[in-house]
Amino acid sequence: xxxxxxIPADAPARIMPSLEALEAAFRxxxxxxxxxxxxxxxxxx
Amino acid sequence: xxxxxxxxxxxxxxxxxxxLTNESLRKIxxxxxxxxxxxxxxxxxxxxxxxxxxxxxxxxxxRGPLQGIPYALKDLFKTAGIRTTGGTKIFDHVxxxxxxxxxxxxxxGAVLTGKTGLHELAYGITxxxxxxxxxxxxxxxxRIPGGSSGGSxxxxxxxxxxxxxxxxxxxxxxxxAAYCGCVGLKPTYGRVSRVGCMPLGNSLDHMxxxxxxxxxxxxxxxxxxxxxxxxxxxxxxxxxxxxxxxxQNFYNERIAPEIEAAFADALKRAEAADAxxxxxxxxxPAAINVAGRVILLAEVSALMEKYSSRRDDFGSDVxxxxxxxxxxxxxxxxxxxxxxxVAQRQWAELWKIVDVILTPTAPxxxxxxxxxxxxxxxxxxxxxxxxxxxxxxxxVLGLPALSIPLHSDSLPIGLQIIGAPFQDHFVLAVGSAxx
Numbered sequence: 407x408x409x410x411x412x413i414p415a416d417a418p419a420r421i422m423p424s425l426e427a428l429e430a431a432f433r434x435x436x437x438x439x440x441x442x443x444x445x446x447x448x449x450x451x
Numbered sequence: 452x453x454x455x456x457x458x459x460x461x462x463x464x465x466x467x468x469x470x471l472t473n474e475s476l477r478k479i480x481x482x483x484x485x486x487x488x489x490x491x492x493x494x495x496x497x498x499x500x501x502x503x504x505x506x507x508x509x510x511x512x513x514r515g516p517l518q519g520i521p522y523a524l525k526d527l528f529k530t531a532g533i534r535t536t537g538g539t540k541i542f543d544h545v546x547x548x549x550x551x552x553x554x555x556x557x558x559x560g561a562v563l564t565g566k567t568g569l570h571e572l573a574y575g576i577t578x579x580x581x582x583x584x585x586x587x588x589x590x591x592x593x594r595i596p597g598g599s600s601g602g603s604x605x606x607x608x609x610x611x612x613x614x615x616x617x618x619x620x621x622x623x624x625x626x627x628a629a630y631c632g633c634v635g636l637k638p639t640y641g642r643v644s645r646v647g648c649m650p651l652g653n654s655l656d657h658m659x660x661x662x663x664x665x666x667x668x669x670x671x672x673x674x675x676x677x678x679x680x681x682x683x684x685x686x687x688x689x690x691x692x693x694x695x696x697x698x699q700n701f702y703n704e705r706i707a708p709e710i711e712a713a714f715a716d717a718l719k720r721a722e723a724a725d726a727x728x729x730x731x732x733x734x735x736p737a738a739i740n741v742a743g744r745v746i747l748l749a750e751v752s753a754l755m756e757k758y759s760s761r762r763d764d765f766g767s768d769v770x771x772x773x774x775x776x777x778x779x780x781x782x783x784x785x786x787x788x789x790x791x792x793v794a795q796r797q798w799a800e801l802w803k804i805v806d807v808i809l810t811p812t813a814p815x816x817x818x819x820x821x822x823x824x825x826x827x828x829x830x831x832x833x834x835x836x837x838x839x840x841x842x843x844x845x846x847v848l849g850l851p852a853l854s855i856p857l858h859s860d861s862l863p864i865g866l867q868i869i870g871a872p873f874q875d876h877f878v879l880a881v882g883s884a885x886x
Contacts, residue, residue, distance in 0.1 A: 425775045429783065432786075435741065436786040436790070438790075438793075439790060449640065449654035451641060451795075451872050
């Protein structure tokens with residue numbers, strides 16, 4: 407499990423706006439997925 | 452001079468590898484104070500490898516078009532006995548083994564002149580490195596060369612070497628090719644070995660060549676691809692009948708006017724050469740970019756977890772991204788990989804109606820060093836997001852993509868040629884015909 411204790415106290419305030427924007431943009435994509443969609447975690451072509 | 456021309460001269464005994472190498476080293480040393488394209492210059496290794504190439508020619512041994520040709524490696528390709536840094540304090544070391552690409556290039560008789568500068572960890576597009584200094588654009592040293600393979604782009608475009616190897620996780624070969632004015636190929640995912648290269652995003656990393664011509668990139672691919680000598684370099688290709696997809700969405704939005712004009716001109720030339728232009732709606736590149744950012748943030752932070760106690764050894768932009776990746780939900784990463792398969796299936800349909808897709812490589816001209824934003828009427832966009840906007844998704848899809856320089860009266864402009872999986876040779880052939 408990630409030990410986030412060494413992330414400085416100001417880091418969340420500094421980085422969360424862009425992370426939250428990314429997560430907000432990603433959420434509708436994740437919601438499109440059905441349980442039948444690929445579950446593979448590795449990428450192949 | 453191109454690889455093709457140099458290879459002919461070497462075989463006609465009009466020039467020796469030692470002469471080409473000395474000239475290459477002279478240019479590298481002369482340009483280093485202006486462009487800072489290299490982290491390590493390997494004079495002794497180069498002269499030794501050049502001598503071996505000349506000795507082989509004298510004995511009638513011909514290892515192919517790269518024999519005796521000076522080149523450079525981005526400083527994340529491991530080279531035994533030669534400093535390799537990954538552009539970071541964290542990985543600055545002298546490896547005891549070679550990466551596969553260097554082994555293959557040595558076997559092909561190419562001559563290593565040095566290790567090029569890059570964005571720290573290859574995690575960014577400016578190549579403004581806090582530990583090794585800013586790499587500068589050969590067309591205007593006040594501007595970035597792009598990145599992360601900025602040193603390789605500058606070295607190839609300025610003719611310091613005949614080719615340079617780069618890596619591309621979200622555009623890092625194609626962006627410096629476009630900003631510096633050279634050719635850069637991101638091959639199909641998995642086509643060139645990553646063994647012995649410092650990873651960034653394990654499922655997004657691609658290794659590829661940066662050259663002066665698409666034909667030359669084919670010669671390098673013949674030597675480094677996992678299936679060697681399989682005809683990446685096609686002479687005399689005609690565009691007649693080639694179905695060129697021209698996106699009518701996303702790839703034509705927020706494009707600088709100079710780039711729009713150069714792109715339109717390239718399409719006209721293709722049509723004049725009897726290519727068939729096919730207007731296309733491309734399935735959701737914005738969504739693919741978002742998934743790509745999620746995957747990259749998570750994969751890099753997972754790799755860097757071991758070094759999380761050394762925060763002060765990272766540059767401020769890189770540590771901010773590592774922090775973001777550590778706060779990302781694991782479910783987002785899993786779903787981003789799942790979405791990637793959906794996007795791959797959607798794009799597979801496109802290859803039934805077109806052979807290649809053309810887009811600008813970058814929507815903006817090379818930004819100034821230190822420039823943070825680009826203005827679009829009332830809106831502003833982070834330079835990093837603007838620069839990667841048209842290229843990042845292609846890493847998510849794993850497709851081959853080439854950037855070639857377009858005619859420009861001002862700063863360099865790149866044309867991106869995207870192909871179907873494993874059609875690298877076709878992408879290169881179209882690139883050769885359009886140069």
